[in-house]
Amino acid sequence: MRNFLARRLMFSALSMIVASMAVFGLAHAKEDPINLFIQPGYFMAPETLAALKAKWGLDKPLVLQYLTWAGNMLRGDLGDSVQQSRPVTTIVGEKWGATAQLAIVAWIFGTITGIPLGILSALKRGSPTDYFARGFALFGQSLPAFWVGLVGIWIFAVYLGWLPVFGRGAGLPFFEQAKHYVLPVLVLGWGPMAGYMRITRSAMLEVLDSEYIKLARAKGVSERSVIWKHALRNAIIQPLTIATLLLAGFMDGAVLVEVIFAWPGVGRVAVEAVNSNDFMLITGTVFIFTALYLFMSLVADLLYTVVDPRIRYA
Amino acid sequence: MDDSQNLESVDVLTGAPPSRKFRVHLRYLRFLRTYPIFSVVILSTLVFAAVTASWIAPFPERYGQLRDRHAEPAIFGGEGGHLLGADSVGRDIYSRLLFGARVSLIIAVGTILIAGSFGTTLGLISGWYGGWIDEAIMRLVDAMNAIPVILVALVLAVAVGQSFWLLLGILSVGLWPGFARQVRAETLSLKERDYVDMAKVGGASTGRILYRHILPGLFSTVVVVSTNLVGTVILAEAGLSFLGVGVPPPTPSWGGMIADGRLYLTDAWWVSAFPGIAIGLTVTSLVFLGDWLRDHLDPRLRQLE
Numbered sequence: 001m002r003n004f005l006a007r008r009l010m011f012s013a014l015s016m017i018v019a020s021m022a023v024f025g026l027a028h029a030k031e032d033p034i035n036l037f038i039q040p041g042y043f044m045a046p047e048t049l050a051a052l053k054a055k056w057g058l059d060k061p062l063v064l065q066y067l068t069w070a071g072n073m074l075r076g077d078l079g080d081s082v083q084q085s086r087p088v089t090t091i092v093g094e095k096w097g098a099t100a101q102l103a104i105v106a107w108i109f110g111t112i113t114g115i116p117l118g119i120l121s122a123l124k125r126g127s128p129t130d131y132f133a134r135g136f137a138l139f140g141q142s143l144p145a146f147w148v149g150l151v152g153i154w155i156f157a158v159y160l161g162w163l164p165v166f167g168r169g170a171g172l173p174f175f176e177q178a179k180h181y182v183l184p185v186l187v188l189g190w191g192p193m194a195g196y197m198r199i200t201r202s203a204m205l206e207v208l209d210s211e212y213i214k215l216a217r218a219k220g221v222s223e224r225s226v227i228w229k230h231a232l233r234n235a236i237i238q239p240l241t242i243a244t245l246l247l248a249g250f251m252d253g254a255v256l257v258e259v260i261f262a263w264p265g266v267g268r269v270a271v272e273a274v275n276s277n278d279f280m281l282i283t284g285t286v287f288i289f290t291a292l293y294l295f296m297s298l299v300a301d302l303l304y305t306v307v308d309p310r311i312r313y314a
Numbered sequence: 315m316d317d318s319q320n321l322e323s324v325d326v327l328t329g330a331p332p333s334r335k336f337r338v339h340l341r342y343l344r345f346l347r348t349y350p351i352f353s354v355v356i357l358s359t360l361v362f363a364a365v366t367a368s369w370i371a372p373f374p375e376r377y378g379q380l381r382d383r384h385a386e387p388a389i390f391g392g393e394g395g396h397l398l399g400a401d402s403v404g405r406d407i408y409s410r411l412l413f414g415a416r417v418s419l420i421i422a423v424g425t426i427l428i429a430g431s432f433g434t435t436l437g438l439i440s441g442w443y444g445g446w447i448d449e450a451i452m453r454l455v456d457a458m459n460a461i462p463v464i465l466v467a468l469v470l471a472v473a474v475g476q477s478f479w480l481l482l483g484i485l486s487v488g489l490w491p492g493f494a495r496q497v498r499a500e501t502l503s504l505k506e507r508d509y510v511d512m513a514k515v516g517g518a519s520t521g522r523i524l525y526r527h528i529l530p531g532l533f534s535t536v537v538v539v540s541t542n543l544v545g546t547v548i549l550a551e552a553g554l555s556f557l558g559v560g561v562p563p564p565t566p567s568w569g570g571m572i573a574d575g576r577l578y579l580t581d582a583w584w585v586s587a588f589p590g591i592a593i594g595l596t597v598t599s600l601v602f603l604g605d606w607l608r609d610h611l612d613p614r615l616r617q618l619e
Contacts (some may be wrong), residue, residue, distance in 0.1 A: 011453060018457035026469050142545065142597035144552050147590035148570050154579045255464050256553055260576075271557060274468045286465045293462070 004305065012298045017090035019290045020073065023283055024066050081273075087282035092266055099258070099265030103250045106185045110192035115239055117193075118200025119232065125205065133197060140194030145253055149187040149260040156183065166262035184261045188253050196239050203238035207231045240304065350606040353599035360596055362597065364416040371413065373406035376564040384582040386504065399584035401574055406589055410566035417567045418596070420481060426540050428486040433493025434536055438524060441501025452498070455491040463488035464553060471559035477572055484552055489543055491535065500535045504528050518572045534611035541607055545600040552593050568593050 003271035055171055072079065078088035114137075121133040157165040164180050207213065216230045217223075262268070266285060273281035363370070373396070387407070389400035398407040412570065440451040467484045475479060505528065513523050552569030554560035561567040568589040575585025 011456065014453055015457040018454065024455070026466065099333065137597060138601060139594070140550075142573070142601055143594045144549055144556075144569070144590060146553060146556050147593065148588065150572065150576060150579060150586055151590070154583060158580050254464075255468075259557065270468055271464055274471060274559070282465075282469050286462065286469055289462045289465055297456075 005302075008298065008301055012294055015294055016291065019294065020070055020287065021066070023287045023290065024069055026283065026286075050096040057303040073287070078287065079280040081278055081281040081284075084281075087283055091281065092285060092288055095264060095266045095269050098263060099254055099267060102181070102184055102188065102263060102265060103254060105181055106189035107192065107250065109185050109189040110196055113189075114193035115200050115236075118239070119204055119227075119235075120283075121166025121197065122201045122204035122208065122235075125226065131292070134201075137194035137243060140190040141198075145187050145191060146256045146260055148190065149183065149257060152183045152187060153260070184257050184263060187260075188250065188257045191253065192250065200235065200239045203235040204231060207235040210234075237304075240300075321446070323578045350599075350603050353577050353606070354601035356595050356599035357603065360415050361419065363412045364419040367409075367412040367416050371406075371409035373409040376566070377405065378402045384578065384585075385582050390584075396450070396468060398588050399582065401571070401585045402582070405566075407584060408572070411592055412590060414592070415565045415570060417561055417565060418548050418551060421478075421485065421551050421561070422544045424482050424545060425485040425489060425547045428482065429489035429543070430493055430536060430540055432486065433490035434497045434515055434532065436490070437494035437497025437503055437526065442500040442505055442520075442524060442528065448498070451494065455494050458487065458491045463550065466556070467554050467559050468528055468557065476559050476562050478561060479504045480555065481551065484554075485547055488550065489547065492543055493539055496535050497532055500532055504531045535608075538604065538611060541600060541604040545597040545604070548593060548597055548600075 076089060078092075080087055081091055084091065117133045117136075120132045124130050148310050153165055156163045163182055213226060213230055221230070254265065255270060257263065258265045258267035259271055266288070270285045271284055272278075273285065347422075383402060383404045384400060386393070387396065396406050397410065398411065400406055401410075436451050436454075440448045454523055456532075463484060470484060510523060510527055513527050518526070532616045548568075551560055551567065552572070555567040555569030556573045558568055558570075558573065563570060571589040575582060575587075575589075576584060
């Protein structure tokens with residue numbers, strides 16, 4: 001177990017270094033990031049340019065720049081937003097809660113609907129319920145989330161007027177605030193729900209077909225006990241292992257959903273940073289998203305060892 | 315999935331077979347599952363539209379008549395001769411959909427070719443050599459998976475300006491790990507086969523073994539992974555174009571068209587609705603085709619979904 005933990009931690013650190021180099025590389029994808037400060041059609045005096053370069057450390061060799069940047073990063077300093085002249089960490093910190101709340105609610109929604117639906121679909125295989133559940137999952141996978149969001153706004157907000165169009169309704173009473181969550185959560189959670197459903201279904205079918213289930217049935221264990229104790233316990237591992245894949249989906253999805261529903265979160269900060277050419281802010285945001293993803297996948301991997309002890313010794 | 319053989323299976327809880335009426339439906343469903351007719355029809359329509367867009371589109375795709383602004387779809391009784399209506403600058407939605415199919419197809423095929431050849435090569439090397447090479451490549455795959463593709467696309471769109479090639483590059487970077495992982499797993503099992511040992515004994519060079527003995531065995535895996543990922547590419551391209559960092563306008567792309575109609579939902583729902591339906595139909599048929607191919611080419615991959 002300790003061996004596994006050490007290896008896993010080392011890999012996380014390595015991935016982090018590779019990812020940080022990639023993000024840094026992006027910052028230098030153009031020959032000189034300093035050009036981003038100059039609005040098109042304007043010129044900058046050579047002295048100003050040199051001063052700016054010195055201020056941002058762009059006159060030093062690339063390796064030194066990376067090391068400085070990485071060192072600052074380790075101390076939690078992601079630099080200042082060019083547009084707002086405030087630390088990137090402060091800006092992201094302000095918006096983080098909204099994104100996390102949306103993602104967590106959507107994740108809960110996906111889990112508590114997707115997994116039971118997958119179980120039901122496997123138990124009633126070949127029935128109308130099964131086909132309905134699978135059809136529902138199929139649409140969740142194949143319709144673009146941002147389009148579903150727009151259609152949802154058009155039907156439920158504009159046409160029927162049941163739900164608010166945008167924002168998170170901060171400061172409103174609980175029920176009113178909950179209304180603001182309905183559409184974004186459904187849109188963000190549908191895809192992951194479909195993923196959970198498909199995987200739970202096939203895992204459950206596989207387990208139900210196994211020898212030990214037949215044995216349990218043969219020795220007269222009640223059907224309820226067969227399903228909930230013998231089958232589900234073993235089938236649940238597979239849906240858990242896709243949690244990391246789903247996380248990546250949440251992060252990319254969050255950007256689109258926040259834009260559509262004007263949700264005041266990190267994804268929108270990123271898009272606005274792009275629109276205003278705010279380079280420090282966008283690299284910082286990407287780096288935070290990446291680091292978070294790596295951290296969550298580490299946590300998920302450690303969780304599997306709890307659920308499935310076989311992994312520990314692999 | 316694997317239901318084509320067991321559609322009339324019994325209900326696990328009650329032991330009852332499905333109702334009679336439903337059984338009749340099942341017969342059609344089984345037919346549809348035995349042959350991927352839905353997918354083939356939709357996808358060949360898509361390819362046909364993409365290839366012949368220049369000849370069959372009734373209107374120019376990049377220019378519109380302002381007097382046709384938000385013309386209603388002719389199929390819902392609108393006037394002005396626009397089959398699926400017109401957008402806020404009077405461009406014909408139907409024509410733009412046809413040309414959008416071309417863009418989606420080129421991006422999808424291009425990405426799959428680039429990501430597929432790169433990912434397959436690395437997966438092959440990783441699985442064949444093992445050891446630290448394998449470890450290094452797999453860590454790279456993990457690190458790549460951790461990078462949020464949409465955000466990176468946003469960064470690059472600012473850093474180097476949006477372009478068709480950039481889009482192709484980003485999507486390829488996002489997709490090659492999927493190929494590498496699958497191909498590696500398949501290579502690991504193929505290299506233990508007897509015929510590979512025979513080839514070694516026969517004095518075949520490593521390059522020859524990889525090219526003549528392992529690569530052909532990877533065919534079905536690569537085809538199945540490609541089909542599944544084409545849908546992902548189309549959705550990702552649409553998402554990026556929606557955010558304004560995909561295919562640069564005025565070239566029509568489905569995602570961009572949805573974005574165009576976003577501000578006019580109440581006045582002209584058709585601007586956003588039709589491209590969304592086109593994406594949905596395309597990706598749905600790709601999912602069906604992928605499932606079908608998986609069942610027929612490579613049953614082992616079934617466990618993945």
